Amino acid sequence: MSGHNYDAKEYWKANLRLIFGSLIVWALVSYGFAILLRPMLAGIPIGGTDLGFWFAQQGSILTFIGLIFHYAWRMNKIDEQFGVSEE
């Protein structure tokens, strides 16, 4: 890592930014839509119940999958960009 200190710092910042953004979505769909904001979403019906219930039992899980694949894809790009990826 010597000689690449500036890049290394930027790389780590880029990683932290990406993690932070992902975790906002992660919290929004689970703690937000599925639990705390459920009463607000109660007006949106989905097959016998409301959108919050759907997020609690289906939607949040589907979002989590999307988040991990997005993170893995973006991080691999960032690895290449900063030249820290494995050979």
Next chain:
Amino acid sequence: MSQFGINIMFVGGSFLIYILIAIWAKAGSTKDFYVAGGGVHPVTNGMAIGADWMSAASFISMAGIIAASGYASSAYLMGWTGGYVLLAMLLAPYLRKFGKFTVPEFIGDRFYSKNARLVAVICLIVASLTYVIGQMAGAGVAFSRFLEVDSTTGLIIAAIVIFIYSVLGGMKGITYTQVAQYVVLIIAYTIPAVFISLQLTGNPIPALGLFSTHIDSGMPILDKLNQIISDVGFNEYTADVDSHLNMVLFTLTLMIGTAGLPHVIIRFFTVPKVADARWSAGWALVFIALLYLTAPAVASMARLNLMTTIYPDGTAAEPIEYDNRPQWVKEWEVTGLIKFVDKNEDGRIQLYNDAPSFQAEADARGWKGNELDVNRDILVLANPEIANLPGWVIGLIAAGGLAAALSTAAGLLLAISSAISHDLIKGSLNPGISDKGELLAARISMAVAIVVATYLGANPPGFAAQVVALAFGIAAASLFPTLMMGIFSKRINNTGAIAGMLCGLAFTLTYIFVYKGWFFIPGTANLADTPANWVFGISPLSIGAIGAIVNFAVAFAVSNATEEPPVEIQELVESVRYPRGAGQAQDH
């Protein structure tokens, strides 16, 4: 062929497949495909993680808990999947880069302290042992039904089988055996669910059937279910919870516990590259989600089928006569996991909510108490029988449930025994121990762990999934914060990490033991485990998240009051953050 024979055939057949794969794999070069450098593809690794991960709690118990409490139990679904997001972003890639093979080893090196390693060993053992108790409870239920014995005998048989299975060892270590176990368990879980979804809604995909129209009534299936169960005094299935705080904390506890469980983390140490650790987490979640998206459908449909079995002519009419009870009730009665007491002596099965709010109506109908006691852990296993599915489906689900319980229990026992023999004895007490001695120590600790888990599994402090949830609370409060701080902070030092782990663990265990009994020994609880007694309405299942906050806070405060970690440790932290130069994973 009798159902008993079919069950034996399916269970025996699936075991034969695992053994054959183990033999085939051994005949080739085991090292080639287990050791990361040889290249386990992230998809394959993801599937193996899925088998390791989905235990008796996910397979046997979870849907039963959701069936009983509906929306309120969604925390299990979100918690046990959302943790993979944390794992993929906060732990797995960096631990892979670090390149050691046990969790205590990382903690010992990062916090340059043998004591930190020892404390990590203790945390690991407490969390894993609690987890094994849950597996034993679940496996006991499965064995008691399929061998048609009472539940204690079932538990003892399960203990013997798990012991043999774990001591043979080889099976666990081989990725392809786990792939086979994943395939067996996912087929076993999905097929009955598809049949039942077709019967009830005409939609072959259970996750969609859950939000479809119930064919018999023409109402959405969740509306129909809400109506039937509220008619007999239960809360509506989709009703909101009393305490949002408790549900948020419970979900958070399960998520960070997922990311802190040693037997899952270990799987990421053996992928070829740092990038693969990220992909593996994604694929693992895809395979886990196949079961988790189906589970809520299984839960609601099984509850509906159970209610319509007991009330064939609707809830306004009288329930079914005991003499006309279906065959599956008779068979489960043998295990003692379904109990019927004819309290009002009318020869019928009154199943309703024995709560003050329903008292007036119960009195008016001449009901003298709920008469059918159904253990929640049997629901998934009994599900095909309740829906009158053919015998082979019932045999299949037996094989699936046992695959789930055995693969996870074996993984956990190996995690416990390697912590004792490798980290505790070799790493600290007796570094000069021979390989043979290390192996013997591993087997003895495995045997002791099984005996303890069997004793406590006979009177578990909750249903399988709840016991497992306690294990997550313990992992959440002790291991996860320390691992995360080890990567994301250069300032946390040895003293801070040790103080944090000890405070997080002690705080969480105390809160759990006060309500669940000290060391889970029945009859030693200080307070009844009811919402009225919980501090701020926080259940013992949810306390791990608070324990994790305690851990973070203590570690931060103590580290800042004491000296910085040495320069070489700060460089170590720096190096785990960058994928370049990860090198080959070592042989396990």
